Amino acid sequence: MHTRQAVELHGVTRRYGTGERAVTALDRVSVGFAPASFTAVMGPSGSGKSTLLHCAAGLDEVSDGSVLVDGVELGPLRQKARTRLRRDRIGFVFQAFNLVGALTAAQNVELPLRLAGRRAAPGQVEAMLAEVGLADRAGHRPGELSGGQQQRVAIARALATRPVVVFADEPTGALDAAASREVLRLLRAAVDRHAQTVVMVTHDPLAAAYADRVLFLADGVIVEDLHGPSGAGQIATRMAALS
Template identity: 65%
Template sequence: MNGTQDPHARPVVRLDAVSRLYGGPKNRVTALDNVSISLKRGTFTAVMGPSGSGKSTFLHCAAGLDRPTSGAVHLDGVDLGLLREKALTKFRRERIGFVFQAFNLLPALSVVDNVTLPLRLAGKRPNKAVVDEVLEQVGLSGKRRSRPGELSGGQQQRVAIARALVTQPAVIFGDEPTGALDTRPAAEVLMLVRQSVDVVGQTVVMVTHDPVAASYADRVVFLADGRLTGVVDRPTVEQVTEQLQKLGTWGDPFGIQRTGHEVRR
């Protein structure tokens, strides 16, 4: 043996004792508190917890959008803490895909131009075969020349997913990707994400409030007060809801969490 580790056996995302603090000594907030976790390649992980639990901070640190106060983040074998800002931006563009609740499409561009935008911004010429394959994968081959305003919400999110897939990233991070969608298009988007994991081996990490969305994942990770509090493998809606109820933040059987200013489904 030469001691070389198979890159496919190596965790694609690894957080080692990551903490993220905000504010000064008098108003310090600990958003993440000594979090360590490894996520395998070709898996779908959902991240859940009450408002203020650290979900978004977890995603931002894991994706290199924010730097931890202490600890280390490795993504696709690279220690993100060793990268300067310019190199980190290039790494995110090439190796990470993002899908947010807001579709973030440019209204003046066609579907195909929105999908290939990350490649063009990176100075790369889109590979037509790859673009065609991705559009086929998300069911939008017949909408290549359509503008976002001519598409439904579910179709627009499919464009956003295709845009994330086209760079063939090591991992896709989703932040409430179905939060703005009704039940049926949300289910279609989640099935599409699930298929990208099962068929092409994509790695997906998704923050969500919704137990139904989480049930599509291989694994659900729960956060509370910035700490990891539990993990459920092969989750069901009932298991996820029960775990959230144990955290004392989930009392609505219809999967709706009410905070002071919003209702999230």
């Protein structure tokens, strides 16, 4: 039986500009991300990693091909329906945390639910913060938290709606080694404990080693699809060969 993929890209091309100045950021990419899987997306600068993430999340229009999230094709959706789908079924974790500075940690975690017109179940927000080790920081604003703590709040926020997929764009890019390990451990636990699907863009082989699968991009195409846990050394060697 073919189980439905959390996210599917079919022949996705993304071009920027026109004529001779056109740049093809993604070139006929077809790939699926299974439920309860953790995929790292790697490649040299300009290889199309972030474009892949943005197209898969419906943040960027595709020039050709189709993207399905939870079986729903994004292309035909009007802006409002697409926004609703992103809000309900997709979680985001960015390098820059993107927390709302005026809100407390608890209010930031609750925000996606409120935007979706849903109320958090009693104790839900507290439980989410406890899961990322920040039960005692619920009333703190982002400015009162370290970078690692802010990113953990961002992870709790991304998981609040129990989305179909969480897209993480360089989630450890601004963090030191200890905070990075904590963030990656939480993403790994979301997959193992809650059957969450995580797709993470990273340039760090140590981060990619937490994933079940590593996709390598070069010049807008997938050049290697490494399944099964890989050591950071093996990943670094593959990356070096592409750079």
